[in-house]
Amino acid sequence: MTTSTIDSDIPSRPTGNHAPGQVRSCDTTGLPVCLTAQRFIKLHAVVAIVFLLIGGIGAILLALTRWPAVHLLPAEWYYRILTLHGLDMLIVMILNFEIAILYFVGPVLLNSRLFSAKLAWIAFLLMLVGSVIVNVTILAGTSDVLMTSYVPLQAHPAFYLGLIITAVGTLLGVFNYFGTLYIAMRDHTYEGSVPLVTFGGTAAAIIAVGALLHGAIALVPTWLWSLGLIGSIDPAWYRIAWWGLGHMSQQVNVCAMVAVWYLLATITTGAKPLSEAVCRGAFVLYILFINLASAHHHLVDPGVGAAWKIWNSGYAMYLAVLASMVHGFTVPASIEVAMRSKGHTRGLFGWLIAAPWSNPGFSGFFLSLVIFGFGGGITGVVLGTQQINIMAHNTLRIPGHFHVTVVGGTALAFMALTYYLVPLIFQREFYARALCRIQPWLFGGGISFMAIAMSFAGSFGVPRRHWDVEFTGAQLSAGFDSGAHVMLGLMGIGAIIAVAGLLLFVGLVVAAVFFGKSNAGRPMEAWHTEPPVAASTSEPDSGQLGTPGTMTLVLIFLLVFVVYYFANWLWLSDVWQVR
Amino acid sequence: MSIYSPEADWLRPPHGAERVWIGLAFTWCLVMFIAMPYWHFYGKQNSTGESYRVQPGAFAQRVQQFVATHRVGDMNGIPVVEPPPGSDAYLQAQMWSWYPILKLRKGQTYRVHISSIDLQHGFSLQPINMNFQILPGYDHVLTLTPTSAGEFTIICNEFCGIGHHLMTGRILVDE
Numbered sequence: 001m002t003t004s005t006i007d008s009d010i011p012s013r014p015t016g017n018h019a020p021g022q023v024r025s026c027d028t029t030g031l032p033v034c035l036t037a038q039r040f041i042k043l044h045a046v047v048a049i050v051f052l053l054i055g056g057i058g059a060i061l062l063a064l065t066r067w068p069a070v071h072l073l074p075a076e077w078y079y080r081i082l083t084l085h086g087l088d089m090l091i092v093m094i095l096n097f098e099i100a101i102l103y104f105v106g107p108v109l110l111n112s113r114l115f116s117a118k119l120a121w122i123a124f125l126l127m128l129v130g131s132v133i134v135n136v137t138i139l140a141g142t143s144d145v146l147m148t149s150y151v152p153l154q155a156h157p158a159f160y161l162g163l164i165i166t167a168v169g170t171l172l173g174v175f176n177y178f179g180t181l182y183i184a185m186r187d188h189t190y191e192g193s194v195p196l197v198t199f200g201g202t203a204a205a206i207i208a209v210g211a212l213l214h215g216a217i218a219l220v221p222t223w224l225w226s227l228g229l230i231g232s233i234d235p236a237w238y239r240i241a242w243w244g245l246g247h248m249s250q251q252v253n254v255c256a257m258v259a260v261w262y263l264l265a266t267i268t269t270g271a272k273p274l275s276e277a278v279c280r281g282a283f284v285l286y287i288l289f290i291n292l293a294s295a296h297h298h299l300v301d302p303g304v305g306a307a308w309k310i311w312n313s314g315y316a317m318y319l320a321v322l323a324s325m326v327h328g329f330t331v332p333a334s335i336e337v338a339m340r341s342k343g344h345t346r347g348l349f350g351w352l353i354a355a356p357w358s359n360p361g362f363s364g365f366f367l368s369l370v371i372f373g374f375g376g377g378i379t380g381v382v383l384g385t386q387q388i389n390i391m392a393h394n395t396l397r398i399p400g401h402f403h404v405t406v407v408g409g410t411a412l413a414f415m416a417l418t419y420y421l422v423p424l425i426f427q428r429e430f431y432a433r434a435l436c437r438i439q440p441w442l443f444g445g446g447i448s449f450m451a452i453a454m455s456f457a458g459s460f461g462v463p464r465r466h467w468d469v470e471f472t473g474a475q476l477s478a479g480f481d482s483g484a485h486v487m488l489g490l491m492g493i494g495a496i497i498a499v500a501g502l503l504l505f506v507g508l509v510v511a512a513v514f515f516g517k518s519n520a521g522r523p524m525e526a527w528h529t530e531p532p533v534a535a536s537t538s539e540p541d542s543g544q545l546g547t548p549g550t551m552t553l554v555l556i557f558l559l560v561f562v563v564y565y566f567a568n569w570l571w572l573s574d575v576w577q578v579r
Numbered sequence: 580m581s582i583y584s585p586e587a588d589w590l591r592p593p594h595g596a597e598r599v600w601i602g603l604a605f606t607w608c609l610v611m612f613i614a615m616p617y618w619h620f621y622g623k624q625n626s627t628g629e630s631y632r633v634q635p636g637a638f639a640q641r642v643q644q645f646v647a648t649h650r651v652g653d654m655n656g657i658p659v660v661e662p663p664p665g666s667d668a669y670l671q672a673q674m675w676s677w678y679p680i681l682k683l684r685k686g687q688t689y690r691v692h693i694s695s696i697d698l699q700h701g702f703s704l705q706p707i708n709m710n711f712q713i714l715p716g717y718d719h720v721l722t723l724t725p726t727s728a729g730e731f732t733i734i735c736n737e738f739c740g741i742g743h744h745l746m747t748g749r750i751l752v753d754e
């Protein structure tokens with residue numbers, strides 16, 4: 001297919017509020033890019049990639065330690081790298097990427113300038129300095145407490161301080177985004193409601209504020225305690241406060257990922273949301289219900305009762321789950337409508353086969369959708385069921401679950417986005433496009449394989465965060481049968497494939513950003529961007545075109561979900577009786 | 580287009596397939612919502628979170644008393660303790676052991692009090708694969724009925740320092 005620009009199709013736009021010379025019109029999409037926002041998008045993206053690399057190196061060391069036949073690291077270093085991997089990936093990498101996304105969906109999509117360059121510098125520097133402090137304290141061996149730092153396990157005070165500084169920086173970045181929303185509205189830089197992607201970004205930003213406040217509630221007293229200024233911290237209280245941060249930040253990731261899905265669906269196939277009201281309503285459900293769902297981290301805890309556990313994980317979680325199931329339908333359905341209206345109408349799945357699979361921006365995003373839905377979504381709901389959690393808590397089923405939500409889902413969606421970020425914001429072309437095309441498959445395939453193996457190992461009882469499943473030297477012997485060992489080996493193989501995909505990604509991005517051909521002044525070449533299906537203001541008529549393919553897909557999904565759900569209840573009925 | 584502002588009249592209810600799917604998804608969420616309370620009342624495996632505040636030192640004393648009263652033997656130098664069916668049993672988590680070894684009877688019910696005297700630990704019974712969080716300062720009471728006999732292993736699945744992988748224990752269940 002040929003490269004086509006879509007600027008001829010964009011609706012006419014009110015004038016922005018940029019200072020003269022502080023904005024450029026994107027040569028591919030025609031979107032107005034605030035140059036200050038562009039600079040910080042680049043800075044945060046670079047930091048994200050650097051920590052992705054560090055985290056990725058950590059990942060392979062961990063996987064090769066958990067593989068009993070290899071058992072690479074000594075115990076001390078396994079826990080140290082586990083602390084590092086969790087924080088560098090889940091906090092540093094992801095948050096930097098998300099701030100970059102906010103600086104895009106705010107200023108660029110709303111045709112506004114970034115609220116404050118000064119604030120952006122402070123936010124960026126605090127995040128960077130905080131992250132470096134955390135990394136140094138971990139690698140110096142002073143804080144082998146894992147990312148959750150469950151009290152009364154105690155880290156070096158600098159560890160908590162580094163995390164607090166990172167959180168403050170992130171919060172300032174989020175406020176800069178809110179400031180941008182405000183000036184865009186005040187200066188009437190756009191007409192009507194904000195675009196859907198910006199709406200999703202805003203939902204993510206709102207939840208992020210909640211997450212970061214919980215982080216402060218958990219970590220500030222803990223920091224004071226580590227300095228000897230507070231006597232003790234209640235462990236049950238700490239767990240609830242910490243997971244206010246830990247769980248809500250996962251919802252930030254989900255929200256940001258879904259916004260990226262909508263963005264990439266539009267850019268790569270010209271898709272248009274079926275019903276804006278439904279998509280936005282689903283984002284609102286995330287905001288309203290997700291905070292309480294953090295109860296699913298305490299389903300087998302003492303200190304909280306059954307009613308609290310059931311109410312929060314049921315009532316709150318399932319309305320958020322509903323939201324994800326809605327997005328899981330509307331995203332592919334909008335693609336189906338777009339593809340069918342372009343004439344790809346053969347059979348149930350002709351539209352899907354004809355989709356732009358050779359574009360890593362599309363394949364990465366669609367794989368993310370499938371992996372998150374079938375993998376992360378289903379396992380998440382099942383493991384978060386109060387009683388079923390008895391069979392899963394702290395086993396490898398848990399990392400098996402979240403590596404297909406936040407890695408195969410969120411991280412992969414962010415990678416897919418990067419295939420546009422580099423040509424459009426860095427204005428550099430990728431080298432080795434054939435390798436770019438296989439990268440999402442390598443990463444998505446590897447991580448799914450690893451997660452499935454982890455889940456099986458976990459259902460044999462293999463614990464997460466555990467250096468030696470052979471318990472060498474324990475006073476009472478323990479161990480697992482050969483099935484569990486096979487699964488741990490397969491987990492290692494999946495990890496090798498995923499890390500290969502990760503390293504390939506970092507290599508391709510570095511080559512493009514530093515040595516790529518500049519495309520300033522002309523449209524990007526790498527992968528085409530689609531003209532919108534209906535730039536005319538009328539909605540494509542989904543009723544007429546129909547979405548039988550998507551309906552089939554989601555019905556298969558629901559079937560798998562129901563079977564897996566009831567199978568777990570069945571397994572549960574087999575364990576000892578307990579109240 | 581999700582990257583441009585929507586038409587002014589975007590607030591419209593869904594129709595067609597989208598509406599059908601929302602209905603289906605919502606129904607499924609309701610089923611799941613009912614399943615948990617249902618199991619709470621009629622199911623046999625529940626984590627009720629029954630727990631009491633306890634000082635680590637006081638808990639260690641109760642454990643000592645329990646061992647002294649019901650000790651029936653030793654295994655690898657660790658006391659084996661057999662509480663009468665229906666009574667209270669005590670299990671102490673510490674870096675890095677589960678103390679003592681419990682001897683129970685299949686089909687009998689016990690109130691097993693578990694607490695930690697130092698860090699957080701994870702009670703993980705294998706190969707049954709039942710897992711509970713154990714915290715210092717909280718006496719976590721599991722009203723437990725073994726439904727199979729044999730020798731079962733307890734491992735720790737919450738990180739508790741460098742010797743975490745050494746933390747093992749036993750529950751012996753007689754027919």
Ligand code: HEM
Pocket residue numbers: 056059060062063066082083085086087089090094146147148399403406407411447450463464465466494495496498499502
């Ligand atoms: C190539 C990609 C990756 C591989 C192969 C990988 C592998 C692993 C492995 C083997 C563990 C240790 C599990 C255990 O022993 O308990 C782990 C833990 C973890 N990973 Fe990853 N990972 C990858 C990417 C990521 C990414 C992108 C994120 C976040 C966005 C992430 C978040 C985590 C977290 C939060 C933990 C748990 C840490 C803890 O238990 O404290 N991982 N990963």
Ligand SMILES: [Cu+2]
Pocket residue numbers: 672673674675699700701735736737738739743746
């Ligand atoms: Cu332990």
Ligand SMILES: [Cu+2]
Pocket residue numbers: 700701735736737738739740743744746
């Ligand atoms: Cu432990």
